[in-house]
Amino acid sequence: MATYAALASLMSVLDQIQDHPRISNCFHKKQLESLSHLVGFLLDFVEITHSHVGVLSEEYEVLESDIASASYAAEDVIETHVVDQIHSGLILLDLQSVIEVIDSVKDKVGNFKKEMGLKLDQKEGPAYSLPTPPSTSSSSNGKSKMVEFDEELIQLLDALTGRQPSLQIIPIVGMGGIGKTTLARNAYESRLILNHFDICAWATISQEYSLKKIFSKLLSRQTSGVGQEIEQQLGQKLYQRLIGRRYLIILDDVWSIDAWEKMMFFFPDNNNGSRIIITTRLSNVSIYFGSSYFSKKFLDEDKSWNLFCEKAFPQEEVCPPQLEEIGKKIAKKCKGLPLLIVVIGGLLRKSSCTQEYWENISQNMNSILDSEEQNLDILSLSYRQLPAHLKPCFFYTGIYPEDYEIHLSELIKLWIAEGFIKPNKIKSLEEVGEGYLKDLVERNLLSVGRLRLNGQIKTCTIHDLVRDLCIKTAEKEKFFYFIRFCDSPRALTKERRILFLGKNSEINHDLLSHALESAPLTRSFLRNAGWRPVRFRLLKVFNVDYTDSLPSDIFEQINLRYVWIYYDFYKHKHYSRELPWTVSLLWNVQTLKIGGFGIFYAPTEIWSMPQLRYLEFARLCLPTPPLRSQEKDDSIVLKNLHTLKTVVDLNLSEEVCKRIPSVKILKIKYNDFLPERSSRETFIYNIGCLHKLESLNCQLGNVQPCGNLVRNLKFPTSLKKLTLSGRKIEWEDLTTIGSSPNLEVLQLKDGSMTGSEWNPVEGEFLRLKYLFINSWELKHWNAESFHFPVLEKLYLSGLLHLDEIPLGIGEIPTLALIHLLSCNESASMSAMSILEEQESFGNDHLRVVIQFWRKMELERFTEKVVDFECFNSNNLQLQSLAD
Structure with a gap:
């Protein structure tokens, strides 16, 4: 939803300006406060009005468009002034004209509410009341279960473990959302299968596939770790691993015979009962193999109803009697397609349990489902019913490639950078974002992928059809401008978010660079490979998966909030690089993340970046912070820093600990060539001063035992996860660690412990x-x-x-x-x-x-x-x- 996103982004800018020690001086304080009040009024109006479906009309859509335009214009004026102020030191900006424009929009809102008969309480500011459907809560934080189709699963297990010795290829065919992957997953995770096969591996193919990534996945290797190996070499390694062994390979979401023909030679027929499952939407792919295949059928009415109840009423799995008749009608309209039942069930799970509301949903559903376009129409109901604050967050899930495993921590960082998450006095921005994600999972728009060691959600996935809905709706509402494949992009004079959906090899770089030079208002640039420098004056989000160059001017685009680059050091045959001092000009940057294998040296100015929340490098050397002119000088305190990794040889002096008071995740690597033993101990001695630290990963280096280092440490009581590696730690030293009252995860890696006997102590x-x-x-x-x-x-x-x-x-x-x-x-x-x-x-x-x-x-x-x-x-x- 562009309107909410525009207002939320503007409010975020205003909040950060008022809190910034340097930028706040270039605006009139009272004008900032007045503008913030007006924007807050409009935000509340959009949120509350949007939740009341009956209010939405053509007039409301026009009003929303006016609100968005005014918000964008205000943001452009303010951020342009900030850029000019930092570069040239200009005078105060008079915001009166901006305030008048926003105020005129507020007047339109007042007239609209009077016409709609809404009540306005002037004492409470934006306090008008509309009936909002109650939401249900759920404690689900693990993988959502699906109705198991016992007959199909048993037949598939029989085919996988049958006596036929030759290599068998078993296609599972059916339309998107019918449960092909679920059936394959249930078999793959079966105890019977895990015990029957020597090797089980899974790879998703998709329409745009990479053999290198597929082979790496089947070899259980990270793509970034395969170096310069080519597809043929990886294929040969896969063949060598499979030869002579009974294996099960799942190739999920195959779209073409061409993909199979490029891989088939690397799957040996060991004549020992090996199997390959292929899931596909295309019947011609399954027919190609000339063998019997599993054709996923639609659910019958009973199974549809059972699945619907499971998703709409997850606690009881029983529908209230007054809703049963209309509920069965809704389930029937899904025509037995599991994905639709799951998503519609998730929608109703989070909405009002009244007959009137359910009847409204039923009337808005198509009665005939013969194509994926019609399925998208049904799924769009779930999108239209989302609260205003969740719509832009949902749109952002569409930036990831098909079948991509989305890391939730990264997605939340992007939401924060875009300003989509409203500050909360009780919870941090990260905690609020986790609540948003949980809501999308409970609505079944996202599926749980992997869990963290503590049981919380680590990754999620989005179904292809839901992703298609996300992209089409985001494009229709002009939330994103998508550049596809070999498109010749037009002039991008008004586009605020640009997302590239294509392969680097297919880019016409000259045309793209020319088009991007005409994008003065672009705030977000996201693409999956390659980068040729283009200066975006107002850029906020810069997310590039890979680049073989690191242009220094990226650190001069001072409006940035989010920077993610994977930089190839080895291609340039140097393994270290200094960050330029101009990084401190990034007054608003929250996430600064550069991947790769080299080491970066940060300038002293990095301590003067108060908005920093995530500072993540493969290896980063931080300098000693400058002395503060007075004890309350906050200009060189990273008070918002949440994550710091991986820092090399960080001396956690008391002064350094005071500069990072809010850090929750810390990863430190100490080299073997630190100074004498006594100095090494002081490097980490003050870890207990980090009172909010929850996760500590400490790589202590392969050195000789260092006295009672760990035994004498006092860990913060907030610590929940501790990873130690590399140093000879005595088992009795774990008494200090075991006494940590909230420790949930302990990892002792790389032979970090010394001694032959461990006698834990009761009470730890x-x-x-x-x-x-x-x-x-x-x-x-x-x-x-x-x-x-x-x-x-x-x-x-x-x-x-x-x-x-x-x-x-x-x-x-x-x-x-x-x-x-x-x-x-x-x-x-x-x-x-x-x-x-x-x-x-x-x-x-x-x-x-x-x-x-x-x-x-x-x-x-x-x-x-x-x-x-x-x-x-x-x-x-x-x-x-x-x-």
Whole structure:
């Protein structure tokens, strides 16, 4: 919704100007306050009026257009003045004409409300009342469940585990949203499948596919880590990994036979029952394979109704009697398409449970669904019913490529940069943004992907049809200007957000650069590859996935709020670079993130960037902060900094800690060549001064033991996640860590621990849910269930000498997973003994996963444990990763 986005962005600019020690001086304070009051009035009007569907009309749309135009014009005047002020030091800007324009729009709003018969309470400012539908709450923060189609799943499992030895390709065909991927996912995650196949791998193909990314995904490797390897080399590595092994490969969302023909030679037929599942919307793709295929059918009325109830009433899964008749009518109109049922159910879940409201939804639904265009019409109901503040946030999910795994933390950063998230006196902007995301998930417009170690949502995905709706609606409302493939873009004189939907190889750079030079009002530029410098005077968001050059003038575009660049150091054969001092001119920047493998050296001026919230580099050296002229000098305090990583050899002096008082996520790397031992200890000694710190990742370097470093540290009570790696830490030093009252996640990586025996102390680790241990020396672990009373997941890696996992660990009532990777046989057998004992007690909640690097290790282990009663348990998974 462009109107709300325009107002929210303007309000964000006004708030930040008033709080900025340098910029606020170039405006009249009373004028800023007056303008903020007017914008706040209009924001409330749009939010409240928009939620009342009956008020929307042609007149309202015209009024919204006037509000948006006035807001954009005001923002242009103000931000242009800020740019000029910083560059040239101009005089105060008189905002009276801007105020008059906004005030005239407020008068139109008043007239509109009088015509509509709305009440205006002058004492409360923008306080008029409209009935708003109550929203329901939900505690779901994990993956939403789908109705399982038992018959189809059983048939697919039979086909996957059947006796046919030759390689079988099993297509699943059906229209978008009918549940092809869900069926494949349910089979892929089945215990039967995990135990039957040596290797299981999944890759999404999509219309615009990259063989390099597909092979990297199937090899479980990050694309950025494959260096200069070409597709052929990666394909050969995949072939070598699969040869001689029984494998299951899922190729999801295949759009062309051409894609398959480029990959098929790298899937060997081992004559051992290997299988490949291909999901596709195109029947000609499935027919190509000349074998029987699974054709996903529409749900019948009973299954449609059950799924509808599950999504509309997630707590009870039962429809109230007064709504059952109209509810069944709505479910029937979805014609058995699961995606539509899920999204409409999510809409009704968050809305008023009245017959009148549900009847209104039913009347707005198409009765015939024969094409994806008509399906989009149904899905648009869910968009139209979104609250005003969620619409621009929903639009932003369309910037990601098809089938992309969206990291929610990055999406929230973009929302904050655009000004979409309204400040809240109780919650931080990040917490408010998480609430927005949860709302979109509960409405089933986004699907949960991966979870964090603490169980919170880490990533999400968006269905292709929902993404199509998002893009088409955003384009229609002129929220984004999309440049596709080989388009010859027109002059972009009025476009505020430009999104490139295409491959770098398909760009006509000369035409694009010429068009971009005529984009004086552009605030957001987002694209997936490559960059040729173009100066955007008022640019706020600059998001480029990859660039082989880092133009210094990007740090001179002083209106920026969000910068994300992946920079290829190695292509230029240098591994370090200095950030220019002009970075401090970015008065409003919130996110400064540069990926790559090199190291950046920041200037002293970086301490004078009070709006910074996220400072993220592969490696960053921060200078000693300048002395403050007085104790209350806030101009060189990063009071809003939320995330700082990865900083190299940061000396956490008391003074530095005072400069980053709000940091919640901190990642530090200390090199092996730090000064003498006593100096190294002082570098991190003051960590307890960071009273809001929740996540600390400390890479201590591969040095000799450093006295009682960890034992003498005082961690902040706010700490929830701690990762240590690289230094020889004594097991008894963990007493300090275990006493942290809120610690939920502890990761001991890279052989960070020294000593052969660990004796935890009762009363510690009271809230620990996730424990990861990688230790080459640990032999004896003496623990009982009361040492880790709420532990949920235990990961052990590279424990080559551990005699056994304590049997008492299995008695922890919350324990759901024991996962061993490349551990010795005695530790692995003890894990199976724990599982066997727990299953004998009737505990079917615990899962055990044991992974070996080589197939021969797995075979040798299997021979020794085949007589265990739990050997055929669905809760046991034995795997080899690579030969």
